[in-house]
Amino acid sequence: MELAAGKLKFIEAWGKLGSEWGINRTMAQVHALLLISPEAITTEDIMEQLSISRGNTNMTVRDLIGWGLVEKQHKAGERKEYFFADKDVWNIARQVAKERKKRELEPVLKILSELSSVTGEEKDPEFKTFQKSVSDINKLAKSVDKTMEAMLKADQNWFLNSILKVFKP
Amino acid sequence: MELAAGKLKFIEAWGKLGSEWGINRTMAQVHALLLISPEAITTEDIMEQLSISRGNTNMTVRDLIGWGLVEKQHKAGERKEYFFADKDVWNIARQVAKERKKRELEPVLKILSELSSVTGEEKDPEFKTFQKSVSDINKLAKSVDKTMEAMLKADQNWFLNSILKVFKP
DNA sequence: GTTGATGTTTAAACAAATCTAAATTTTTAA
């Protein structure tokens, strides 16, 4: 396959994967484009290459910056803004984990802890099942939270090696 | 908080979490309802409790069965079908991991391997960046794939203990 | 200040995902 076709395929695949995981398709595509761009590129570049509007590009890029995946660059003597993506996949994974932990996991942990104190008849099967499910999910969620925390602190080799070591003793 | 309010809150939270992770909100809500139901329940029960149509209930429940999270039960002398959710959170996590691996991770791995053989000018920065990004993502994706595979084989205590042990020596 | 280039916001158009209502099929029991 030629480079040009490969790029398109990569952008498409990244967009699809993103949308399957609750990330706006266009945002994932812009990220993909930035991932394979050796130099920082402009809004115009993104608009052209992905055929999307200026407004969409602007909002999407700012979202990506909000996720900590992309940064602005300024070139001396130019008003235009340039955008550049961190290409270290380990940083990317950590950044995404960090944001999802903050945006999704933590709110759920909060609700689960509120739900732990729901009152009811001890004998009521409805109540017992509710309590059990909430408590089990709570425990798992806390484990996940801790694992993510460790991941955020760790460096890649240490983390992956530790994980992989566990699986082939 | 009272049980009734707790149930609603749980269903709502589960639905929200699902939709943030690319799972249809209603499907997550039906799953939540089943998770806190001590006994198998009918289509009618689901329709009533979540105020959704029969058709929607039917499709959603079949999806959940397709994900391996819910099963049909037949009661002697009744035509009606009853539905019951596995309440073991470890099984649930594994089941979801298994399906997402199959539905999303594996197709991506396939595309990445195709993209590994894209041809181009060795000196071209565009080509070099493309190759590097694809290859790095490929490596990470393979690690994730292996980790999931291990998770699918492992039992909960072994897995979680192994993970947690790594993080507090 | 004015102009043109760029960045930002937002109302409305558009697209995609979801849901319903109703038609259809299947099943079971009389």
Add this chain to the structure above:
DNA sequence: TTAAAAATTTAGATTTGTTTAAACATCAAC
């Protein structure tokens, strides 16, 4: 068989999410 109960399918309505176009704001150079 037939009837009625339940399950399934699907066309279209509805809702939600996304994108655009255009108005507006900001900035830098003249």
